[in-house]
Amino acid sequence: MKKLTTTLLALTAASALVLSGCSSDRGGDSGGDSTGGGESAAAGFEEGATIGVALPQKTSENWVLAEELFNDGLTEAGFKPIVQFANGGVSEQQSQIDAMVEQGAKVIIVGAIDGTQLGSQLKSAADQGVKVIAYDRLLENTDAVDLYVAFDNFRVGELQGEALLTGLAERKGEGPYNIELIAGSPDDANSTPFFEGAMSVLQPKIDDGTLTVVSGQTSQEQVATQGWKAENAQKRMDTIVSGSYGDGTELHGILSPNDTLARAALTSVSQAGLPTPVITGQDSEVESVKSIVAGEQYSTIYKDTRELVAESIRQVQLAQKGEDFEANDTESYDNGVKVVPAFLLDPIIVTQENAADVYANDPTLGPLTQ
Ligand code: BGC
Secondary structure: OOOOOHHHHHOOHHHOEEOOOOOOOOOOOOOOOOOOOOOOOOOOOOOOOEEEEEEOOOOOHHHHHHHHHHHHHHHHOOOEEEEEEOOOOHHHHHHHHHHHHHOOOOEEEEOOOOOOOOHHHHHHHHHOOOEEEEEOOOOOOOOOOOEEEEEOHHHHHHHHHHHHHHHHHHHOOOOOEEEEEOOOOOOOOOHHHHHHHHHHHHHHHHHOOOEEEOOOOOOHHHHOOHHHOHHHHHHHHHHHHHHHOOOOOOOOEEEOOOHHHHHHHHHHHHHOOOOOOEEOOOOOOHHHHHHHHOOOOOEEEEOOHHHHHHHHHHHHHHHHOOOOOEEOEOOOOEOOOOEOOEEEEOOEEEEOOOHHHHOOOOOOOOHHHO
8 A cells, every 4th residue: 555645635526536437337528537438428327226335343433323324315315225234244244245236236335344355246246337436445456446435544544653752742751652552453454554654653763762662563463453353452452561561661652543442452551550651543432532532542533424425425426427436546545456546535633632623513522522
């Protein structure tokens, strides 16, 4: 995964590139920089068509909210939504996608559990002329994906790395500092850009001695959290805390890729009787926002699910009218088979200082920060 440039992110929807599709019903009068092959304008598909949304497991609040927003938003836009979680795992998600194709879905939006495991389902979808949008997580090793709609994952990691450094300076005085690292689930395509984004900021500080990872666990493989499960992060942290900090060594900071894992790590540290470290997060989960306001968790990331779902539905509407999908980044997301055109949104870092401003218009989080 290549580093994303902020310039690309500055592009707005208005200046977004208009994509040609990979199927033959695309092209035509797109009104933008069409890369289409000059085929006649596509007919799109009927209003009221079925749209499938395959969501992963409920590993964080953003997915739960997405279910409701997709159901409401697609219905409001006149479509017939089929929105399903795959709590049973990858094989359940595979059969759900097959069933969506059988039920005549015109677009399938996929938040994959494991983006490498859906190749044959996506191929049969594409063979039937179904368009596929990767939602939040990239679909890998397949050319049967037309668009990726997500927040900029590498930038999320960079913001987390920067927040950890700022938090350490603010709350722990002058360095050097002792830290530990946590990464997301290895089967989630997002875990790598999150970790690499953060390490692009932290590694130079490890190299120059400002930061020490006392456990010595610094590779993504060593610090990964299978299934994004809180209990897995907590268990690993319990072992580290007793093994590396049991002798009074101070733990100053923890890089956590999301809020669920941040709270798990904080539980482990406080059960061991250690002072609260500076810890990052992501998702703006209610409990973590309260913790940030109370001065415990240091930071989170705001990726407004309402925006991400609305953007996905806007793209479905373009396809319905026979227009091309729009992307604002056509170079960063190589999925192993092709560079998937992406429409990326900007993540926002949130700390105690800016929480009230950032969440001012969020109906759930706004009131918590007033
Ligand atoms: C999402 C994160 C979320 C994680 C666990 C990732 O793919 O981008 O926002 O914290 O999954 O659910």
